[in-house]
Amino acid sequence: MKGEDLYSHAQVTWCPGCGNFGVRYALREALLELDRDGIPVENVVIVTGIGQHGKMFDFMNINGFYGLHGRTIPIAAGIHIANPDLRVICIAGDGDCYAEGLEHLVFGAKRNLDITVLVHDNRVYGLTTGQYTPTSPFRFRGRSTPDGSREHPFNPLELVLTSGATFIGRGYSRRQEQLKDLIREAVLHRGFSFIDILQICVTYNDMTEYYNSHIYDWDQDDLGDFEAACRKAREWDYDTEAPIGLGLMYRSGKETFEELCPVPEQLKPGERAALVRKIMDERR
Amino acid sequence: MKGEDLYSHAQVTWCPGCGNFGVRYALREALLELDRDGIPVENVVIVTGIGQHGKMFDFMNINGFYGLHGRTIPIAAGIHIANPDLRVICIAGDGDCYAEGLEHLVFGAKRNLDITVLVHDNRVYGLTTGQYTPTSPFRFRGRSTPDGSREHPFNPLELVLTSGATFIGRGYSRRQEQLKDLIREAVLHRGFSFIDILQICVTYNDMTEYYNSHIYDWDQDDLGDFEAACRKAREWDYDTEAPIGLGLMYRSGKETFEELCPVPEQLKPGERAALVRKIMDERR
Amino acid sequence: MMESEVSVLVGGPAGAGISSAGQVVAQLLGRLGYRVHMYLDYPSRIKGGHNFAVIRGSGGQPGAIREKMDFLLALNQETVGLHRHNLAADGVIVYDAGEVKNTSGIAVAIREILAEEDAPAVMGNSAILGAFARAAGIGWNLFEDVLRLSIPKAVALNLAVARRAYDAAEEHERVPVLDRPVFPVFSGNEAIGIGLIEGELANYFSYPMSPTSNIMHFLAGLQEEAKIRVFQPESEIAVVLMALGCAYSGTRAAVGTSGGGYCLMTEAISLAGVAELPLMIVLGQRTGPSTGLATYTAQGDLYFALNGGHGEFPRLVAAPGDAEEARAWAVAGMDLSWKFQVPAILLADKVVCEGMFSLDPDKILKRRQETPSAESNSPYHRYALTGSGISPLRFPPVKGEVIRVNSHVHDTDGITTEDPELTRAMAEKRWKKERILEGEIEEMDPVNILGARESSTALLCWGSSKWACHEAGEKNGLRVVQPVVLSPFPEKGFARAMDGIDRIITVETNETGQLSRFIREFGYHPDDTILKYDGRPFTVEELDTRVKEAVS
Amino acid sequence: MMESEVSVLVGGPAGAGISSAGQVVAQLLGRLGYRVHMYLDYPSRIKGGHNFAVIRGSGGQPGAIREKMDFLLALNQETVGLHRHNLAADGVIVYDAGEVKNTSGIAVAIREILAEEDAPAVMGNSAILGAFARAAGIGWNLFEDVLRLSIPKAVALNLAVARRAYDAAEEHERVPVLDRPVFPVFSGNEAIGIGLIEGELANYFSYPMSPTSNIMHFLAGLQEEAKIRVFQPESEIAVVLMALGCAYSGTRAAVGTSGGGYCLMTEAISLAGVAELPLMIVLGQRTGPSTGLATYTAQGDLYFALNGGHGEFPRLVAAPGDAEEARAWAVAGMDLSWKFQVPAILLADKVVCEGMFSLDPDKILKRRQETPSAESNSPYHRYALTGSGISPLRFPPVKGEVIRVNSHVHDTDGITTEDPELTRAMAEKRWKKERILEGEIEEMDPVNILGARESSTALLCWGSSKWACHEAGEKNGLRVVQPVVLSPFPEKGFARAMDGIDRIITVETNETGQLSRFIREFGYHPDDTILKYDGRPFTVEELDTRVKEAVS
Ligand SMILES: Cc1ncc(C[n+]2csc(CCOP(=O)(O)OP(=O)(O)O)c2C)c(N)n1
Ligand SMILES: Cc1ncc(C[n+]2csc(CCOP(=O)(O)OP(=O)(O)O)c2C)c(N)n1
């Protein structure tokens, strides 16, 4: 398989320079590596939200469910519960996953669902033309907040860590090699894998310079240490000036939801009829 | 004002022995004290969810909004944004506030809305006859999980702490004096006040003995210390055996949402007409 | 006692097992050859207050209750106070002597019996049942048999309690045995659960809500045996989207809720519509708007069931009038939803869901399985524009194929488009499916004709008003027409059922006469509307009176 | 150029300011005395691709576009490729010489002009506008005036760019000045925002969604001046519940959304219904189902607007056909929703919301203020059973009174009840309000009569199809009837408007003919249905053809 095979023929409609190009590239490369490593691409399903991130559905040439704004995770849960052989990747947005559908993120982590969630965190509603999101900095001037927003952002890494996620990382759309590795590892991880991707939105929230001058790579020595993960997560609160760590932040082992709820082999028609007969007979 | 005045004439329909009686008593006593301290009871509004907790609406004789399952917080936000002189108390359930409407809890905390949230955390869906909730222990046997639930609970205190709440405590329906103090302080606190109330459900999840043998009072020396709060919050994870701290856990000062969005005095009819005329004239 | 008719009311506080007691009575009457219906009336509380169950056995199928009781089983004073006027002239009150004062009838010394057997208070209902069995002349062996099946825990102790009461009571009037095959008795919720299993359910998702929570409870208890999974997620939004995820993966799922939860599902119903994903929703109506009366009934959501979700797309809406129909249309809903890749709504209400009914185990519609499409499958086009509008379904993983479903307007591969021609073509594809679905529906007896078939006046009803109408129809010589399927509306079947009708009276438990308005779309103009909107179903007598007023 | 008619198309990639350019053209034509309509067509992307705006000026009110353009302003090759066939015989193409090849007309050397002025690429639209102004014979002063008002940033540079292009271009055909009062030009969204302010809005809540996001943006920019607050919460669920919280506190709020967000609001609409809380929702329809075509139009949610939310309760639904009506009914919706304590839905669509229209600033309905109830207020009963069904509204804090609103069935004090009599009484109270509301509506000209009034054939339409129908009606001698209010349906006004009609043709941009089905409820049976469901509105010519086919 070649990289090109993983891109669809659909015309790409992101703005020139949009960070989503980088994410797409990283995703494609990760899928290629996974394919080589024995996870064939037809076993992968992406579930996308509604937003610029969601267009990944059209631009990739892999199985996909283009869902609703904010609802990638329950859809992915359903797909994976029904067929745990599939590798399900949510392509979510920050408006999508941190505002409209935040509850599902917490519950996905809580259950340790064996899926991967990539949040294209451009810290703005891109497709609806630039309103503030839960990760926009305080006083963000967008179309709904011309005088600056009145909310401090929350910290998604801290939130999913608290909620029980077992694989947590942060990527950057301009660090595609690292992002590719993160995605590959996330898909391979058994349990809830979460990557907040600092994705550049050149049109509404171009943080390139800021990120370039603040990022560094987390050391990877203490990945299983919850306290260390807390510290890493809190170093930058998405609001005030601080170094921005990139890479894998936390990884731990825990029984997954799917392991706790194994798929039973379905009854055969005859067995089903016999069961119904039995239920009926017990009531007369 | 007498305590009795704060109870309505409606017949109380909780089960005998239900922890909600204790919560009701504590709420009443807190309101009496607040009234004495200059917060008249007509300035208080309770917003209730749907569940056994929600019946507080009928059983109290104070202003109330009996809302929807899971949605106390946005209703309370609207009430308070419109009239910040009111003291708004959400009477929520664990199913209500931690499952159906979890996102609002996180956003209430994030915005530091100046409201109080009391969660009647009986760790079961009471009114719908005993299903597991997000705080039910792992393997809880309820009507939807006769073989035990497949989810570990999350820890609500940790979650709201991470989300930005500025007043966090834990009460117990059998510790009414302490609970009363917590509620009073919560109402007085400027910012998002959250109390998880371990409320006994005698019918579906009677944890009385367990709680009685595990509770202790948190020391109150380091209330502003975030790290200490984290430690306290994590001591007991609602799942595994551990001491259960009670009382105020964390308190800090932060600008509230209402302070950031002050209520403008409304235009007078003439001013409004003049504004519209101006807008019209600018377009021709 | 009327011929082939017996009515029993059991009343007591919440928590005293009134529902179980009622079920035992229902089961008993069932074993005596009666067709049975039970209506359960309870407020939204767990303990105390006043609950009551009315069980009616009849030679014909009863699906509504009568007002006069042959037996009044009273575990509290309220039962007598509130229902004494419901006692038939030759009826009898069987009561807890310790709780009920100033009454005559058969007193049961429950407190003493429990003390003697060292049994807990909740077994009081076994005592009253024992006394009832004796009063009704039911043999101990049959009674013991039924009690054993119905009461899973502490059987011996319950039996001992019941036996004491049985022995202490006297026979009042023997309930005659009917010489008819014994049908099992199920609640509508159980019948729906059975139907879903027959419809190849793999996953059931639900968030608790009256009156459908018991579907979840029933199926949860069957998980092992039926090889299904039951899961209760964080909200109805998650519920319905998990079901759609399963559909994409190729396994059947269903969900259950009531109006408030359905509101939260509408966005996903619309998604199922455009993405052409199968989806099975059981919508149990209760008294609205909003939280309304959480444990009472209504038929207030017909239009919402038909129109919930934005945009336009075909859907199946079937409104069963009893447990038998609920089971049948649960199966059909699963099958048709998969075959046509459309959302299906089983529109029930509290009376159907939580009421109990005898059902004929063999009364089941012919299965409507997916017919494998003859059209070529490779290269695969998820939204291939076929002659029928139905595109072949495949599920990941398929080597070499990409399987896409999309909430946007899309091309045949599922890729988003904004092209006007494709927009139109895809819309027309979806309505093509509907025409074919309607054709299949027409073959499935989607409109019931009951009552006095020869009449030229029709009582028109839907859902749970079915049997009350049937009886009023028989009594007053009126034809009863009950469309079971509301969407796609079986115009042909309905026209046949309405053949020769020159006067239409609609009967609904709602405020605005929704069916009455709805059928105007098809050119039928009701002359009268009989509505009830206090949360309670029509009793046989009440409807009879209202019908007489209307036709007079 | 036809008499008193001019059509202009501006096309270019997303991000090039096509919408602003269109607005300048619209403003210009407005200043020349034309009544103006602009339709904006753009895919769901931020940069690149192809956007176009069609601006039509006319002596009468245009609310639909024509197919033939007098001026085609092309910033990209697609504009010419896709729209060349739209050029009128005597029309002219004004184009960016650097982008557009192989065409004739007025070439504008945009690249060179921008380079000379050292202006950024986005100012290309000022250049093309300058050239257009010259080509249309519009004086520089007027043009400068309009440009200044429309382009808030870098005015001098934009003017310099425009001036160069203006000077370099030649006049093609002078657009005649009409001797009529100049009306301001607004988008429907802006007009709604104005109406909400006039309706005493204090808080506007919204979660972004096409086509209503611009109401939020418009109001956000006016927060200071209008003394309102605009807030964007976490979801539509939070949006609508915050609005209900405000209502309880006694201040007016409104929300805006589209179908997907409306789905999430339905549970709260039902709550508003039973709790009798005022609620104002702007529902801007777009092509569904589900995400559908996010930036295109449809009239697919009439039934959903009428029936969203479980249970039954009165609501106001008004569907304006242009900005003037949108403003008027935004005010009326606010007032009536407060007076009657019911949810109000302003049902618009993309064409009304994002389209631009001239409006008469003085055309506004008589205010329908709350009339203070004569009935006694103390002790206060939130749900007092008054003769009108309307209970007096009070808001906390009130010393000595307890103010309760409740999603359950409740007594007059708002305390939960399960009593059947009260259940019935409260339902009847709500419908009483509706009858009075309907009476008020009947006085508010709720049904428009347009086209050829004397005809006995009616073109029946609603919402954004209004003006296309009007033109088709005038041309083909047909009466046009447009109910603006759909709920409570103004039966009397509609009957008057339909007086003498013997043939009905409905015109809607949806798949199933929702209005056509809906009016059957009231005994009107359309003979023909003209539907369009490709996301685009009817053009004047298209509808004319379809109408001719139908009547022939
Ligand atoms: C229920 C619902 N509400 C609102 C929308 C409108 N909507 C589409 S995209 C979007 C914002 C997307 O922002 P984000 O998730 O951050 O994605 P981005 O475009 O930035 O990638 C919104 C609000 C919708 N499609 N559905
Ligand atoms: C949208 C919606 N879904 C479901 C319900 C049904 N419901 C009523 S109460 C309840 C559970 C209440 O549990 P909890 O919030 O823990 O309250 P408790 O009864 O334990 O106090 C549910 C699910 C509802 N009213 N609305």
Ligand code: SF4
């Ligand atoms: S608006 Fe931002 S996120 Fe969207 S395509 Fe453009 S650069 Fe990317």
Ligand code: SF4
């Ligand atoms: S069920 Fe539990 S929570 Fe509900 S009233 Fe009874 S004891 Fe209280």
Ligand SMILES: [Mg+2]
């Ligand atoms: Mg974003």
Ligand SMILES: [Mg+2]
């Ligand atoms: Mg609970």
